[in-house]
Amino acid sequence: MQKYLLRRAVFALGTLFGVSLIIFVVLRILPGDPLVAILGVEGHSKLTAEQRAYMMRDLGLADSLPVQYGRWLREIASGQLGKSFFRGDTVSAMILHRGPLSAEIALLALVISWLVGLPVGVLSALRPNGWADAIARSISVLFIAVPGFWLSLLVVLALLFWFGYKAPIVIVHVWENPWQNLQQVIGPAVVLGLAQGAYIARMSRSCLLEVIREDYVRTARAKGARERAIVLRHALPNALLPVITISGVLLGFVLGGSVAVEQAFGVPGLGRALVVAIVERDIIVVQNLVLLYAAIFVVVNVFVDLSYALLDPRIRY
Amino acid sequence: MASADGSVLRELLGFARRNPLSVVGGIVGAIIIVVALGAPWIAPKEPLKTNFSRMNKPPDAQAWFGTDQVGRDTLSRVIHGARTSLFVAFSAVLLGTTVGSLWGVACGYLGGRFDLVSQRVMEVLQAFPDLILAMAISMAIGTGLPAVIVAIAITRLPFGGRVIRSVALSVREMPYVEAARAAGASQLRVMGLHVLPQCLAPYLVLATTHLGVAIVIEAALGFLGVGVPPPTPTWGNMLADAITGLVPAWWLVLYPGLAITVTVLAFNLLGDGIRDTLDPRLSPAMLRVLTGSGRRSATAAAPVAEGREEKAPA
Numbered sequence: 001m002q003k004y005l006l007r008r009a010v011f012a013l014g015t016l017f018g019v020s021l022i023i024f025v026v027l028r029i030l031p032g033d034p035l036v037a038i039l040g041v042e043g044h045s046k047l048t049a050e051q052r053a054y055m056m057r058d059l060g061l062a063d064s065l066p067v068q069y070g071r072w073l074r075e076i077a078s079g080q081l082g083k084s085f086f087r088g089d090t091v092s093a094m095i096l097h098r099g100p101l102s103a104e105i106a107l108l109a110l111v112i113s114w115l116v117g118l119p120v121g122v123l124s125a126l127r128p129n130g131w132a133d134a135i136a137r138s139i140s141v142l143f144i145a146v147p148g149f150w151l152s153l154l155v156v157l158a159l160l161f162w163f164g165y166k167a168p169i170v171i172v173h174v175w176e177n178p179w180q181n182l183q184q185v186i187g188p189a190v191v192l193g194l195a196q197g198a199y200i201a202r203m204s205r206s207c208l209l210e211v212i213r214e215d216y217v218r219t220a221r222a223k224g225a226r227e228r229a230i231v232l233r234h235a236l237p238n239a240l241l242p243v244i245t246i247s248g249v250l251l252g253f254v255l256g257g258s259v260a261v262e263q264a265f266g267v268p269g270l271g272r273a274l275v276v277a278i279v280e281r282d283i284i285v286v287q288n289l290v291l292l293y294a295a296i297f298v299v300v301n302v303f304v305d306l307s308y309a310l311l312d313p314r315i316r317y
Numbered sequence: 318m319a320s321a322d323g324s325v326l327r328e329l330l331g332f333a334r335r336n337p338l339s340v341v342g343g344i345v346g347a348i349i350i351v352v353a354l355g356a357p358w359i360a361p362k363e364p365l366k367t368n369f370s371r372m373n374k375p376p377d378a379q380a381w382f383g384t385d386q387v388g389r390d391t392l393s394r395v396i397h398g399a400r401t402s403l404f405v406a407f408s409a410v411l412l413g414t415t416v417g418s419l420w421g422v423a424c425g426y427l428g429g430r431f432d433l434v435s436q437r438v439m440e441v442l443q444a445f446p447d448l449i450l451a452m453a454i455s456m457a458i459g460t461g462l463p464a465v466i467v468a469i470a471i472t473r474l475p476f477g478g479r480v481i482r483s484v485a486l487s488v489r490e491m492p493y494v495e496a497a498r499a500a501g502a503s504q505l506r507v508m509g510l511h512v513l514p515q516c517l518a519p520y521l522v523l524a525t526t527h528l529g530v531a532i533v534i535e536a537a538l539g540f541l542g543v544g545v546p547p548p549t550p551t552w553g554n555m556l557a558d559a560i561t562g563l564v565p566a567w568w569l570v571l572y573p574g575l576a577i578t579v580t581v582l583a584f585n586l587l588g589d590g591i592r593d594t595l596d597p598r599l600s601p602a603m604l605r606v607l608t609g610s611g612r613r614s615a616t617a618a619a620p621v622a623e624g625r626e627e628k629a630p631a
Binding site: 022023142145146151154252260294297298 | 437438440441442444445446447448449450452453454456457458529533536537540541542543556559560564565567570571573574577578581582585586589
């Protein structure tokens with residue numbers, strides 16, 4: 001087990017190293033001068049050559065690419081992640097300030113997706129092709145197709161009409177005012193959670209139906225166990241593993257989707273910061289935030305793999 | 318292409334009976350494609366023409382979907398938006414899945430160090446959440462139509478690579494492939510003529526199931542301001558425009574999003590049916606329906622382009 005853990009950790013680190021390399025290469029092939037991108041053509045032409053050179057040095061873009069990359073890796077190791085071109089605050093501060101809000105949204109979305117998706121999936125599997133199953137499946141097909149950010153816009157519109165909703169301007173952390181904090185995160189979390197819940201319902205239904213066909217379930221039936229007990233106690237635990245796996249994969253949707261959903265709700269989370277940075281071409285912020293999102297995705301999926309060994313006694317690494 | 322002989326027709330009818338929803342999806346998808354292709358003739362007004370005497374008008378008899386902040390007709394913009402959105406999604410999926418699949422065939426068949434390195438690269442690509450990778454690439458190579466297509470295509474690469482690689486791995490061990498090798502066929506010939514055709518069914522499944530994802534990513538990029546640049550009407554751009562005002566007009570939010578949802582739903586339903594039919598047991602008869610009969614399927618790309626047109630009206 002420990003050996004496996006170590007191997008997974010080394011692999012994950014290798015992947016993240018590759019991720020950082022790709023981010024760096026992609027962001028440095030930006031066509032043209034980064035100063036033009038930042039200042040615009042007019043602003044750029046107003047600067048003298050010395051001013052330009054000074055700015056490039058100040059931004060850390062004057063060195064050769066390997067030197068820049070090496071510096072970035074050192075920054076990551078030390079936890080001091082450069083600073084924004086425009087705002088002067090460091091990326092680390094930005095992550096610490098805005099990160100908790102986005103993390104709350106993602107976690108809450110995960111909880112909602114299981115709370116909604118699993119019961120719906122079980123209900124579907126109890127009477128496959130019955131009317132409840134048909135309704136549940138149509139709704140999940142619909143929710144998989146609806147883009148989260150559009151659903152968010154509709155929710156915002158509705159709230160605006162009936163409750164005079166205003167997009168939050170300042171971040172309220174959960175430890176400052178839990179009630180206001182909940183108001184900020186609940187919308188994005190519900191929208192993201194329902195979309196993931198649709199996948200979870202689908203997956204748990206098909207896994208359950210597969211497990212129910214197995215011999216040991218027939219044995220349970222033969223000895224006269226009640227249908228509810230058969231499904232919940234005998235079949236469900238064995239059907240859950242793939243659902244957990246897909247939950248890890250779905251995190252990718254949540255992370256990516258939360259960027260657009262935060263923008264739609266106007267929630268000032270980390271995703272919103274990423275959008276602003278990308279539109280402003282704030283390279284340093286973009287490279288660090290993209291790496292952060294990828295790192296979370298990779299690490300969570302390592303934990304998903306490990307949870308297999310914990311949940312299924314047949315699997316031992 | 319496929320001469321309408323009885324067996325093909327029977328297969329199609331059988332497919333329709335088994336997957337009625339999928340057929341509905343196919344028909345709706347076909348209608349949307351026709352509308353997109355015929356946008357200049359179907360749209361009632363010019364999508365870019367402003368009309369300052371009719372700004373921010375809710376839906377009425379003159380403009381069924383209302384008008385936006387500068388008086389452009391929303392219905393016409395949604396119709397023209399279908400054009401851009403579908404073009405981007407189709408090109409991106411075609412490019413990404415095709416390149417990914419060819420890569421996967423090479424990985425599975427060649428194996429060895431090439432495969433090992435490729436697998437690591439695909440793992441790295443899959444470590445990014447789709448939308449975030451697409452955003453970063455689209456920002457880096459400039460926001461134009463080709464940039465958006467390439468950005469979305471790159472996020473599709475590892476899916477094709479992984480799935481097709483596993484198919485190629487198993488096909489490689491089949492006796493007929495061994496026979497071809499024994500007969501002295503070059504590696505390229507074996508891959509192209511003997512392994513590739515077997516990857517066609519999973520390729521089709523991949524391509525159709527990823528269409529919906531590509532449409533959503535394109536819309537999200539437009540919404541976030543890194544997609545196809547305005548004033549080109551795309552569904553994502555329209556949603557971004559809609560919320561620039563303090564109080565967004567409901568018709569500017571509702572209709573473009575509805576267009577995205579209906580389109581994604583249609584392609585997803587179609588894809589589900591094709592996956593159910595092709596994936597569990599690759600029925601050769603069904604393959605023939607989708608790709609045309611005979612063994613002309615030496616390269617994956619050509620039959621797919623034809624197959625797409627054929628299965629849509631099914």
